Amino acid sequence: MKYKFTYDQKQCSGCLRCQLACSRAYVKRFQPSSARIQIFASGEEYRAVFTEDCVKCGFCADNCLFGALVKFPEEVAA
């Protein structure tokens, strides 16, 4: 199943668990820079960007403990 996501920067702690989970799953290393989601910090503000090679698996959201990144099933086209 593929997912779409909501991201609430007010809930985001900047912990990078999402990036760690993605990189562990896809490059077999805890290497946030290799993740297919990137969290950018600017002062107190955070921003989430998915890279083009994201497969929408939802694993990153499963590992967000702060409720900032939430997954929803993508609607299946009729």
Ligand code: SF4
């Ligand atoms: S949905 Fe999957 S591939 Fe995309 S950023 Fe999250 S863990 Fe990585």
Ligand code: SF4
């Ligand atoms: S989205 Fe969740 S897992 Fe990712 S940095 Fe923010 S709080 Fe951490």
